[in-house]
Amino acid sequence: MITLGNDVILASDILNVVLLVLMLITALSLIFLRNLFAIIMMSGIFSLTAAVLYVVWDSVDVSFTEASVGAGISTVLMLATLALTAPEEKRIRQRHWASLAVVTVTGALLGYATIDMPRYGDPEAPVNKHVAPRYIYESGKEVGPPNMVTSTLAAYRGYDTLGETTVIFTAAAGVITIIGAARRRRRTSADVSKVREV
Amino acid sequence: MKQRPVLRVSSKFLIAPILLFALYVQFHGDFGPGGGFQAGVIFASAFILYAIIFGVSNARKVMPAWLTRILLSTGVLIYGGTGLACVLMGGAYLDYGVLLHDPVHGQELGIMLIEFGVGTTVSSAMITIFFNFAGQD
Numbered sequence: 001m002i003t004l005g006n007d008v009i010l011a012s013d014i015l016n017v018v019l020l021v022l023m024l025i026t027a028l029s030l031i032f033l034r035n036l037f038a039i040i041m042m043s044g045i046f047s048l049t050a051a052v053l054y055v056v057w058d059s060v061d062v063s064f065t066e067a068s069v070g071a072g073i074s075t076v077l078m079l080a081t082l083a084l085t086a087p088e089e090k091r092i093r094q095r096h097w098a099s100l101a102v103v104t105v106t107g108a109l110l111g112y113a114t115i116d117m118p119r120y121g122d123p124e125a126p127v128n129k130h131v132a133p134r135y136i137y138e139s140g141k142e143v144g145p146p147n148m149v150t151s152t153l154a155a156y157r158g159y160d161t162l163g164e165t166t167v168i169f170t171a172a173a174g175v176i177t178i179i180g181a182a183r184r185r186r187r188t189s190a191d192v193s194k195v196r197e198v
Numbered sequence: 199m200k201q202r203p204v205l206r207v208s209s210k211f212l213i214a215p216i217l218l219f220a221l222y223v224q225f226h227g228d229f230g231p232g233g234g235f236q237a238g239v240i241f242a243s244a245f246i247l248y249a250i251i252f253g254v255s256n257a258r259k260v261m262p263a264w265l266t267r268i269l270l271s272t273g274v275l276i277y278g279g280t281g282l283a284c285v286l287m288g289g290a291y292l293d294y295g296v297l298l299h300d301p302v303h304g305q306e307l308g309i310m311l312i313e314f315g316v317g318t319t320v321s322s323a324m325i326t327i328f329f330n331f332a333g334q335d
Contacts, residue, residue: 144309158312
């Protein structure tokens with residue numbers, strides 16, 4: 001057992017630090033990279049590291065979603081989009097000092113706000129006092145499934161999940177209307193010009 | 199990707215297990231990690247893999263545009279319809295307890311139905327978005 005002063009350092013603590021440092025390095029490299037293919041790959045790696053971090057934090061359902069959506073599908077979708085654009089990011093010459101100031105101040109405020117937050121996993125934290133005990137202790141009797149994440153998402157928070165499903169439906173419908181329609185129009189006009197050539 | 203026999207053969211081996219794993223995640227979500235959302239994404243990834251290796255036009259023969267559009271809305275309708283069924287059986291919207299005689303069994307049936315709806319919409323949404331971006335639609 002490793003100790004630092006009065007605190008015991010667990011293996012999960014070391015893992016947390018290593019993974020968070022890896023995420024920091026990935027995020028910094030994302031800022032400085034110019035090649036869009038490399039940027040997409042790095043954001044996939046960022047998501048995958050986050051997924052591993054969620055496993056360490058015992059939230060396997062979130063990790064599963066992050067790995068399949070963040071690291072998997074969105075990387076593939078970005079690559080498909082890359083085929084429609086240039087391979088390099090456009091270089092911006094002038095510096096926007098006002099934007100830098102806004103970002104720095106917002107970041108500092110967010111960092112300052114974390115000081116007031118309860119420690120991670122604190123049983124006395126408000127988030128663990130409100131409805132969470134009912135979900136943990138009663139969901140087996142009230143809803144049934146042994147996985148309480150499923151009972152929370154599908155039964156207790158059924159309205160939210162319905163909303164999320166509608167959002168995904170709307171996203172796909174939007175893609176069909178915008179990209180699909182534009183392509184169809186281009187194809188018909190190409191057909192028309194072909195007919196004219198003949 | 200016509201000149202890459204290794205990719206073509208190995209992807210053919212992978213597609214069936216991916217689809218099977220998606221179904222496992224879909225229907226095992228009550229007991230382990232996973233559920234309709236993750237299952238839908240995994241199910242779609244099998245079709246996307248096929249489209250990357252063999253081309254979108256070939257993948258569209260298996261999953262035509264009209265089919266993904268119908269499935270896209272069917273999922274949301276299954277979800278909303280389950281809620282309406284609960285209202286018709288005398289409960290509140292999405293209160294699955296009234297679906298069967300035993301409230302807990304009703305809850306499990308309701309959860310299975312809405313997870314199926316989520317999976318259907320998510321998988322067809324992902325397939326639609328990829329096929330639209332990758333062209334040929």
